[in-house]
Amino acid sequence: MIQRKPSLSSWPARGPVRAVALVLHGGAEAGLSGVRPWNTAYLRMVPLAKAVHRAGTGHGVEVRLLRNRVRGWNEPALHPVVDARWALARIRRERPEVPVFLLGHSMGGRVALRVADDPAVTAVCALAPWTPPGEPVAPVTGRTVVIVHGSQDRITRPAESYRYAQRARYTADRLARFELMLEGHAMLARPGTWNRLVSEFTLDAAGVRQAGVWGKPPDQRLRLRR
Numbered sequence: 001m002i003q004r005k006p007s008l009s010s011w012p013a014r015g016p017v018r019a020v021a022l023v024l025h026g027g028a029e030a031g032l033s034g035v036r037p038w039n040t041a042y043l044r045m046v047p048l049a050k051a052v053h054r055a056g057t058g059h060g061v062e063v064r065l066l067r068n069r070v071r072g073w074n075e076p077a078l079h080p081v082v083d084a085r086w087a088l089a090r091i092r093r094e095r096p097e098v099p100v101f102l103l104g105h106s107m108g109g110r111v112a113l114r115v116a117d118d119p120a121v122t123a124v125c126a127l128a129p130w131t132p133p134g135e136p137v138a139p140v141t142g143r144t145v146v147i148v149h150g151s152q153d154r155i156t157r158p159a160e161s162y163r164y165a166q167r168a169r170y171t172a173d174r175l176a177r178f179e180l181m182l183e184g185h186a187m188l189a190r191p192g193t194w195n196r197l198v199s200e201f202t203l204d205a206a207g208v209r210q211a212g213v214w215g216k217p218p219d220q221r222l223r224l225r226r
Contacts, residue, residue: 004069006083008090011053011063018060019099019206020091023049024084025065026106031072042067044187045105048127048198052103055199059208064091073107073130080111088118101144101205103198106130106156106185109147113164116140123205125198128185130156131164137171145175146201148194150183165222176213176221193226 026041035042045065053063068083091100101123104112109129116124116139123144147165149158158179165177178197183189204211213221 006069006086007067008087009049009065009067011049011057011065013060013062014057016060017062017095017098019056019062019101020095021049021052021056021061021063021202021205022084022087022091022100022102023052023063023065024080024102024104024108024111025068026104026108027068027071027073027080028107029073032070032074035068035071037067039067039071041071041106041108045108047191048103048105048194051195051198052202055202056206056208059203059206061202061206062095073110078114080107081114084111084115085118088115088120092118092120099205101125101202103127103201104129105187109156110135113145113168114139116143116145123201125201125205126161127187127194127198128153128156129161129164131160133160133163135164137164137168140168140175141171142173144205145172146197147175147177148180148197149177150180150185150187150189152183153185155185162222169218169222174214175218176211176224178224178226180226197226 025045099122100120102112105127109126169175203209
């Protein structure tokens with residue numbers, strides 16, 4: 001049974017809220033079982049949400065972590081996309097005129113790229129995203145996009161996120177894609193590197209410090225090694 005509604009956990013900004021980061025967890029291609037607070041995919045995003053908070057709280061960044069109603073993507077219902085749009089609508093009501101940036105892992109990365117067309121969204125960071133052939137790139141039009149993929153990921157394919165990046169770079173305002181050597185899908189082999197990249201993304205998206213990657217030519221930003 002699908003639970004009634006998704007939920008949001010929050011880490012407040014220190015001082016006035018100048019931006020909101022919405023964090024999106026992974027899931028499965030199909031499945032209607034509910035996402036519990038102890039679900040592994042959800043729990044994996046907690047330290048990353050905290051990394052975003054540490055980097056951004058002093059600069060007015062509030063962090064929200066979404067817990068979806070169900071585990072699955074569930075084509076054509078797209079339950080996690082519906083849940084993310086619910087969260088974005090709530091953020092817009094509570095924080096009008098405040099920019100939002102998205103951080104998602106695996107299925108959550110796909111969701112982040114899909115809902116980037118929300119009028120409040122300015123930037124997206126997709127970690128090991130699920131980007132199958134034909135995934136639309138129109139939603140990231142005019143957005144800053146950062147993709148990070150482990151070179152040894154066997155769950156979502158680095159080659160597919162590369163092909164997505166090749167197409168999306170013509171619609172995104174700015175796009176960079178990192179490949180983390182000796183890292184798999186769970187982001188457990190090199191957690192410090194993931195945290196650093198997420199922190200850099202946060203400061204860049206919040207307008208605090210421009211990431212050095214944007215000084216490279218666009219055609220050199222698709223296979224940055226870390």
